[in-house]
Each structure stands twice: as structure tokens, then as C-alpha cells.
Amino acid sequence: MNLFRLAGDMTHLVSVVVLLLKIHTIKSCAGVSLKTQELYALVFAARYLDLFVHFVSLYNTVMKLVFLASSFTIVWYMRRHKIVRRTYDKEHDTFRHHFIVLPCLVLGLLLNEKFTFREVMWAFSIYLEAVAILPQLVLLQRTRNIDNLTAQYVFFLGAYRVLYIFNWIYRYFTEPHFVHWISWIAGIVQTLLYGDFFYYYILSWKNNVKLELPA
Amino acid sequence: KSETVEHDEL
Numbered sequence A: 001m002n003l004f005r006l007a008g009d010m011t012h013l014v015s016v017v018v019l020l021l022k023i024h025t026i027k028s029c030a031g032v033s034l035k036t037q038e039l040y041a042l043v044f045a046a047r048y049l050d051l052f053v054h055f056v057s058l059y060n061t062v063m064k065l066v067f068l069a070s071s072f073t074i075v076w077y078m079r080r081h082k083i084v085r086r087t088y089d090k091e092h093d094t095f096r097h098h099f100i101v102l103p104c105l106v107l108g109l110l111l112n113e114k115f116t117f118r119e120v121m122w123a124f125s126i127y128l129e130a131v132a133i134l135p136q137l138v139l140l141q142r143t144r145n146i147d148n149l150t151a152q153y154v155f156f157l158g159a160y161r162v163l164y165i166f167n168w169i170y171r172y173f174t175e176p177h178f179v180h181w182i183s184w185i186a187g188i189v190q191t192l193l194y195g196d197f198f199y200y201y202i203l204s205w206k207n208n209v210k211l212e213l214p215a
Numbered sequence B: 001k002s003e004t005v006e007h008d009e010l
Helices: A004-025 A034-049 A056-081 A097-108 A118-130 A134-142 A149-173 A179-192 A195-204
Strands: none
Touching: A004 A056, A034 A056, A034 A097, A034 A118, A034 A134, A056 A134, A097 A179, A118 A179, A134 A149, A149 A179, A149 A195, A179 A195
């Protein structure tokens, strides 16, 4: 475990905690894309299939449980909670996310480290995570006044992947044979997708103005 | 190559 990876995991944790607290405390999910949340729940479900069969460390197991629980709780809140569900911006969250799932599944079948069920699911989850933020970014472009917590959620979610890229660079130079093309390429694509969001987020933060994403 | 690939990252 290196500092970049730990910082990345903590940043990822902060992003889901920020979102969960926002939804739980103000009972609102305005500006949050349910599709992105569903995609993330699917990412964790597909990636952590080895949760009970392959023990890496206590930290690893605990974090997997936290990410699984938080992502499914958020989806539950947005679908089932009588107050929160009414604040869901249904008419703007229209990204057809099943168009994302199928290509990622096909890619997982074609490009994986080993053609076993778990490995195909793992590769699928890596590709899916790379594009899972798209519905949320599209929704932000359509949302007039983006509330800070949602913007912070997206920012931390992007920041964690940037830190992971540093982690991969570090591990590449410190561990022999540490080569994971699938994670690396998908991780870089994922980070690039946040590119313009980061630009406008930092710009709004610097000029101390409300975050606006050009449509 | 071991049966399962070692994924030690989240």
C-alpha cells in the first residue's frame, strides 16, 4: 500500500460519504444522477465478487463492504425514500445508461486478464467505472444551480482516480512485473472525462463564482 | 499463472 493509493481510497471514501450525508441530512438528491449511482452500484457488485473467497487484507475487505453498502444505500434513497425520491430530477437525468453497460460487458468478454467469470466481471467493472460518471456530468450541464455538495462529490470522485494514476506509476517503478493495462487505460480514460469538469470547477473556485458547466 | 489473478486494489 503506498501513499497515493491510500489517499486515493480515502478521497473515494470522502466522495461517497459527502453524497450520502447530503442525501441523508437535507433529504434531497437534487442534481444527483440516479443513473450514475446505479452504474456505480453495478461496478462494485461486479468487482467485489471475490469479497468472501479471496481475502487480501482487513482494510480491503472493510473498504469493499463500505463501497457496496454506500452505493446501494444511495440508490435505495433515490428510488425508495418517500421524501428524497421526490427531489430526483427525473426529466433531466435521461442518459441512456444501458447503452453504456452492454459495450462494457462485451469489452469485458473480449479484453480481460483471464477468461473466467470473475475476471470478466472484474474487467467489465473497470470499463464501466471509467464511463459511469457520464450521466452525472450530463445532468450537471443541464442543472442550472449546481449545489456545492454535488460538485464536491464529483470533484472527489475525479480526484481519487488521479491519485490512483500516481499509485500505478509508483507501483510500476517499485514493483517488478506490475503491469495492469486494463486498469491503466480505463483509469486514464476515466480521468480525462473529468477534464473539463475539473477546469470549470477550479475556475469557479478561483473566481469564487457559482459552478456553471457549458451545455 | 495462478488460477485467479491477484487484484489487491479496490
